């Protein structure tokens with residue numbers, strides 16, 4: 001089984017079919033089965049309400065470093081593959097690249 005972290009985007013990405021995408025996975029972080037949130041204001045933090053691994057301690061951690069990582073999902077409506085690259089500067093979403101293609 002591959003490892004990953006999950007990311008919820010409070011500002012969903014729109015697919016070409018009209019479906020809104022808010023649940024993503026990434027292999028670009030620690031791969032600790034952690035659930036993260038990119039908030040409406042573009043902050044990046046752990047998802048304090050839901051942990052992928054329930055044994056993990058719920059520490060409230062907000063990221064303030066400069067980081068960049070990929071995240072991806074496939075559309076539930078049409079199956080289109082979506083790849084994003086998010087760059088955070090001082091803990092705020094500074095850039096979000098978005099590509100999608102048919103599988």
Ligand SMILES: [Zn+2]
Nearest residue numbers: 015017075078
């Ligand atoms: Zn779609």
